[in-house]
Amino acid sequence: MSDDKSKNDADAVKGTGLNRRGFLGVSALTGAVLAGGTALGSAVFTRESWAAAAKDAQSKIHVAPGELDQYYGFWSGGHQGEVRIMGIPSMRELLRIPVFNVDSATGWGLTNESKRVLGDSARFKNGDCHHPHLSMTDGKYDGKYLFINDKANSRVARIRLDIMKCDKMLTVPNVQAIHGLRLQKVPHTKYVYANAEFIIPHPNDGSTFDLQDKNSYTMFNVIDAEKMEMAFQVIVDGNLDNTDADYTGKYAASTCYNSEKATDLAGMMRNERDWVVVFNIPRIEAAIKAGKFITVGEAKSPVVDGRKKDGKDSEFTRYIPVPKNPHGINMSPDGKYFIAAGKLSPTCTIIATAKLDDLFNDKLKDPRDVVVGEPELGLGPLHTTYDGRGNAYTTLFIDSQIVKWDIEEAIRAYTGEKVNYIKQKLDVQYQPGHNHASLTETRDADGQWLVVLCKFSKDRFLPTGPLHPENDQLIDISGDEMKLVHDGPAFAEPHDCVLARRDQIRTKKIWDRDDAFFAETVALAAKDGIKLESDNKVIHDGKKVRVYMTSMAPVYGINEFTVKQGDEVTVTITNIDKVEDVTHGFVMTNHGASMEISPQQTSSITFIADQPGLHWYYCSWFCHALHMEMVGRMLVEKA
Structure with missing residues (x-):
């Protein structure tokens, strides 16, 4: 504008x-x-x-009653540790998927099935989600998985989109604070790329705290998306912030804001330039296949060194100088450009992917030769998204604006041509971080909607005391001008989101009985000779009691069982209802035990019956006109 x-x-x-x-x-x-x-x-x-x-x-x-939204929106739940599903354009919240948090409604973090997914990290009760991203095939969403990071406890989780449940989780070894996360786009999502933000000593055993030591570093982490195991890690100079991948499967790129390896604010801003580090994935794979790697600490994952040595580049990486303290980096949907936002510079840096081969083959004398544009956009650029029509949309944190600009015109301006590449600036409220346009991370970018996630909301909503909600805003970008059409309060730092067309997400209406999610529970029941779809039985095995029951609205298969004080009780319930949306619950009063059992699902939970007396259990999901009568009793005899 x-x-x-x-x-x-x-x-x-x-x-x-x-x-x-x-x-x-x-x-x-x-x-x-x-x-x-x-x-x-x-x-x-x-x-x-x-x-x-x-x-x-x-x-x-407006989405009328009985009509469906055009898009699914998957929101990071921030330090709630969850993923939220929104309908776009209505901005209605549809569901919350617990991931790194404990959720009493579904029993996540309480049930045996969820604890198996959480693994050793079940001891953590918190999470800090930042970047949700959807799996792809040939650069288009394939509806299989969503991946999300946990910065707080250095984890990456995978959500199955057919059931909207987390089914795998990995604690990334050797590093701290998984932040930037993106996926390989083509030929399919074989890899999850995850940045570890903070530099730590290796080994991190208290023998040294000197970050300037050569053995103090962080790593770029590559995860096998199907196995959810480490594929390899790359040691880098400086730290790592955000990341993205190209449309050839060959390159990934990450921003670095602490090339100084400093521990204080002033130190992290000392250098005039930081960099974008580009990773050559085939070269790394070839080195690992040839056995040219090391391991670090007790982890078995292959590690290669991507740092410069004596001023010479590693074969695996190239460091492209950009204005100091860059933040977001985003690949354009045509695959031509990585665009890195300046944060402390009013500019974005446009890196041509077509020049990266020459950079890695040492045909370019200066790594800055891959930079084809550096448009000045405004104060505090953080993240860039795209409409598929050649326009980029960048958040300006300090200006509290979204700026729409033409990429090719910005490139022409970089060569000295007089051209106005800025098309519009739109005020948003306030201090925007991430933004995301519909299908922008894929070849299908359709330029319909843009969501901007604003960090502050003062004066936008009813007062809620010192802790304010944040403000998610929806912008119509289908025409020549951006139009802000919706404000929506959001709790606990949603951070980022991703949008997919509704036809790209295909969910189950009821569970398959052979689903892998509860297969281990089914196998354990088989050892006890239990047919979960029909048997209702209590097995006493010393101090361990296993209770198997069915549920069908509005009754449990067992309405009373007896245990001894101090017994470890495992309750396994199979919902034999076959009607969509007839979910049951199980809550054992005063024992901290609750879980969800959706149609045809099996769920189990284990607790200690440490209080003698009568204890009621009840269904917590309203399932029937006689829902309140869906109860039972646990009788705990004194030890």
Whole structure:
């Protein structure tokens, strides 16, 4: 948007007798009137123009009763440790998938099945999700998996999209703080690329705390997406922030904001430039196949050294200088460019993927020769997304804006041509971090919707005390101008999201009885001679009691069983209902035990019966008109 246009906007707001933020805070029609630059650009606001803006906005985002949203949105749950599913464009929350957190509604972190997925990391009760990403085949979403990181405890988890449950989890060895995460796009998602942000000594045993030592470093981590095991790791200079992958399967690239290996703020900003490090995946694979790798610590994963040595490049990496403290890096949907956001520079750096082969083959004298553009966009650029029509959309954290700009025109401007590559700037509220346009990470980028995740929401919603919600905003980018059409409060730092068309996600309506998710529980029952779909039986095995029962609305197969004080009790329930959406629950009062059992699912939970007396259990998911009567009793005899 031109400076003259911005001035007109400001004058228009001034004419209403409100300050700019006050104007944006008018509640009755705010979300609609913000249908953007066009309404704000009017010289005079009339009742008719407000009504027209409201109608236009509602027509874009209203999803009528009985109708379905066009897109699934998968939101990071931030330090809630979960993934949230949203409908787009309605912005309605559909479901929460617990991953790194404990969830009493589903029993995640409590049931035996979920504890098997969590493995050794079940001891952690917290998580810090940042980057959810969907698996791909040939650069398009294939509907199989969603992957999500846990920065707090250095984990990566996989969610099966057919059941919307986490089925695998990996603690990444040798590193701390898994942050940036992206997936190999072609030929399919063979690898998950995950950055470890923080530099640590190796071994990290307290013998030294000197980060300048050559044995202090972090690593780029590559995970086998199907096995959810480490494929390999790459030692790097500096630290690692965000990452992305190209459309050939050959290259991944990551930003570094702490090339200094510093431990304080001033030190991390000392260098005039930091870098983007590019990884040559086939070269790394070839070296590992030839046995040219080491291992670090007790981990068995292959490790190669991607650091420069005596000023010479490693065969596995190249370091491209960019303005200091870069943050986001995003691959354009045509596969031509990695674009790194400057954060402390008002610029983004455009890196041409077509030049990377020459860079790795030492045909370019200067790694900056792969840079084909460095447009000045505004203050605090963090992340860039795309509409598939040649336009990029970058968040400006300090300016509280989204800037829309033409990539090819920015490249022409870099060569000295006079061209206005900035097409529009739109105010958002406030301090945007990640943004994400529909299908932007794939070849299918369709330029319909853009979600911007704002870190602050002051004055946008009803006051909630010192802790405010954040603000997710929905922007219509289908036309020539961005139009802000929806505000939505969000809790606990959602951070990032990803959008897929609804036809790309295919979920089961009821569980398959042979599903791998509870296969181990089924196998354990078979050892006891139990047919889970029909048997209701209590087995006393010393101090261990195994209770097998069915559930069918509105009754459990067993409504009373007896144990001794101190017994370890495992309750295994199979929901034999075959009707979609008839979910049952199991809660044992005063024992911290609860779980969900959806149609045809088997779930189990183990607890200690440490309190003598009568203890009721009940169904916690409303399943029937006689739901309240769906109860039973555990009788605990004194030891």
